[in-house]
Amino acid sequence: MAAIQVYALFPRQVQPDSQLYLEPFNWHWIYCLKFPLADLNSLQFSPRPFKWLRYATSVVVGARGNLSTSPDALNLVDYDAGLPSESISLYYHTDDDEKRRMFSADPGLVRTHITSSVSSIQRDHFRENVLRRDGSSCVLNGWGADLCEAVHLIAHSKDDAYIATYSKSHSREPAGDDIIESIDDVRNGLLLNRLVHPLLGKGFAFLMTPNFAMNTDDVDPTAPPLERRYTAQLFIDRPEREFILGNGKLRIFDGPQWPPAIIFDAVYAGAVLHHFGAPGVQDEIDKSWKSILYPWGVATPDPKIAVAQKKQKDAYERQACRDARSAPDVFDLLLALPYIGVPPDRLEDTIRNLKESAQAKEQARVHEKVNAWMEKTA
The missing domain is CATH 1.20.5 (Single alpha-helices involved in coiled-coils or other helix-helix interfaces)
Incomplete structure (x- = not known):
């Protein structure tokens, strides 16, 4: 199957504060991403696919760079060109400044289940804050709050320590305004309808434009290039695409409580890795950054704390199962769709x-x- 194969430079050892970190011998090319041409043609992420490929690679690698046709020289691709008809290999080059700040996407970020709606003080506050900011309706298609969930963009199960480490490692704001210390911070949430929630970060994500690689007219040729937009995109070719996405534009709240760019990038990177990650790339990323993101996975926990946490986790999951059985599923919502918004x-x-x-x-x-x-x- 014809595909675009993307290789990226990864460090053999992650030591950003060391002079040896930038030495050439510490870097090697890794087969990072594989994009089947048939998928790119059917999904139509952008009419300028090479610009989209540049952005998609950047959020996975965790550094800004350029796509080249050569591993040894920066022979830039034609970013305005259409897709090729045959397989090609591209190489993602980053400069020293970007190498110093490089921190790849977490393969474990992709959610494997829906976060339970089990009641807690923090969770209730999170939902209230998201509802207050997003106006009590889905920010994607406007459905009422009774058909929506206050969704954690980075899953609630990742906890406070994880989101703090992740956002600090990826921060691009000089004053650190994009750093989030709590997993239940409203900036880690959106009010989304229950149809798209299960797909988030796996088969569905929001492409934020402008970004360093793309303008908004690279997604919608009729849009002003610098118009701020969050475009909903499916990573699976579904016949009900228009029904799920509507016009595809996220309703934006213009204020400091809106999720920062690095959080949207994290979710997008999860979807890209899930669908286009090359064999072995997740192991390569884990080898370099897993101990930083999951320091508790290396340390030996207090047995009493571990037992208490397991009991809490088991109770949490039992409640989640009860909630899932009692809540309306996707088919219930589809059947109810013709009657949503009908006067009493x-x-x-x-x-x-x-x-x-x-x-x-x-x-x-x-x-x-x-x-x-x-x-x-x-």
Whole structure:
């Protein structure tokens, strides 16, 4: 299958504060990402696919750079070109400043389950704060809060220490305004409908433009180049794409409580790695950065604390299962869709008509069954 293969320079040892860190012998090319041309053609992330490839690679590698056709020289690709017809290999070059700040995306960021809605003081405050900021309706398609969830962009299970370490490592604001210390910070949340929540960070993410590699007209040619936009994109080709995404534009809250760029980048990187990660790249990233992001995974925890945490986790997951069984699923929402937003008086008429129709059908079925029985006994 024809594909674009992207190689990136990764450090053999992560020692950003050491002069040896930038020495050439500490860096080697890793097969990082594989983008099948058929997928890029069907998903249509951008009419300028090489610009999108540059951005997608940057959020995975954790450093800004350029795509080149050569590992030894910076032979830039034509960023305005369309997709090739045959397989090609590209090399992602970064300068020394970007190498110093490089911190790759976490392969473990991709959520494997929906965070439970089990009640807690912090969780309740998180939902209240998200609702207050986002106006009590889905920021993607405007559905009411009863059909939405206050979604953690970086999953709640990652906890405070993780998001603090991750945001500090990826921060690009001089004053550190994009650093988040609490997993339940409103800047780690969005109010999203229940259809897209399960896909977030795996089959669905928001592309923020302008970014260092793309302007907004690289996503929508009719848009002003510097218009601030968050475009919803599916990483799976689904026939209900338009239904799920609507017009694809996120409603933006313009203020300091809005999630910073690095959080949107983290979610986008998770989706890119999940769908386009090359074999072995996750192990390569883990080898370099896992001990920094998960220091508790190396240290030996207090056995009493570990037992208490396991009990809490088990109780949390049992509650999550109960919540999942009682909450409406995707198919419930699809069936309810025609009646969302219908005025109460019209909704009552509709329900009454449906009941009368159902009763008429049941009566016809009974009559047909009785007639058939009478014919047999006649």
